[in-house]
Amino acid sequence: MNADQLLRKYAAGDRNFCLVNLSRVNLRQANLSGADFTEANLSQINLWRANLSHSTLATANLQGAELEGANLRLADLSGADMMGANLIGANLSLASLTGADLRAVTMMIAGLVGADLNGADLQGANLIGADLRGANLVGANLNRTNLSGACLYEADLSEANLSKINLQRTVYDEQTKFPDGFHPIAAGAYLMAPQVSLSGINLSGVPLPGVNLNQADLSQVDLRKSDLFGADLSNADLSGANLSDANLSGANLSGVDLSDVNLDGANLSGTTMPDGDVHNCQELSPSEKKTPPQYN
Known part of the structure; x- marks a missing residue:
């Protein structure tokens, strides 16, 4: 399916795009709110500043996808393969990313307020300046993740793997939960x-x-x-x-x-x-x- 075919179907009211192959398709700034892309092949797709709020992308292939500035608020990305995707400045507030593969993603200054990242793999990801207020990171893999300058107010990182994590200039509050024995101040974070x-x-x-x-x-x-x-x-x-x-x-x-x-x-x-x-x-x-x- 190409971009024109997809957009015509969406404009006609179709929201079911499960299993479609949209690899490398250009959908910059497209409005696809509420669409269902379950198990779709969206590898290296261009969704720059696209509106995907309330969409379903569970177990979709988003490897290397361009999602800078995209609106993914309340989207379902559980189990999605997003390795190497670009999510700079994307809005992922209240999105479900449980079990998602987010290795080596770029999520600088992304909004992840209230996002569910339970069990997600963020190994080597770049989240400099990201807003993770109230995010659920229980059991997440944050090995070598860069959270420098990020906001972790009320975030739950209990049972997460924080090996070699970068928390320089990261801010947290008294409600933030870390794994037992982990000392955020020693890791460079600041208590607010x-x-x-x-x-x-x-x-x-x-x-x-x-x-x-x-x-x-x-x-x-x-x-x-x-x-x-x-x-x-x-x-x-x-x-x-x-x-x-x-x-x-x-x-x-x-x-x-x-x-x-x-x-x-x-x-x-x-x-x-x-x-x-x-x-x-x-x-x-x-x-x-x-x-x-x-x-x-």
Whole structure:
């Protein structure tokens, strides 16, 4: 089946594409939401920025597939062979990837919020900056997996193989579960919790939405371009911190001294400022930048 035949069938209401051979077919930006590709041959297919939300790709062959920026939200990829696929920036939130072969996949900055990766093989995969909040990684193979700068809030990695895993600049919270005896801080990860000390560390570009860092020591921390949407930074020590181009929309900065903080280009829309007022502009005004406001 070629691309035109498939798209005509889909437009006519057909959603059953089980066992079809679409190897190397170009379906860039195609809308295939809800389609059933169970056991289909999709090896080296081009699905760049395609919409595959709610689709079924269970046990499909997706080796070497191009899925950069694709929407796979709530998709069923259980048992799929995705070895070597490109999933940079793909949305896999709430997707089922149980038992999937994800060896050597590229999933940089992919969204995997609430994804089920129980028993998945992620050996040698690249998940730099991926968002794995609430993901199920129980029993997953993370041998030599690169999770540098990833977000693991409330993720469950119990019984996972973490041999030679890269957790440099990875963030986790008190609800994150690791295998017994594993020490994430020793592996380079950072605990995000109230009153922790993160002085001087580099968290630039790391996803930190909703993080609770109340009364934390964030002096001299590098948070350039970090996503701090809805974060609680109340009463934190941000002296000398760099928050340029960070997203602080909806964040709580009450009780924080901003006189020595770099906020150039930061998004402050809806941010609770140190005096308790809600900021109604995206950035600080020129006058505020020249003369940092004093908050008592």
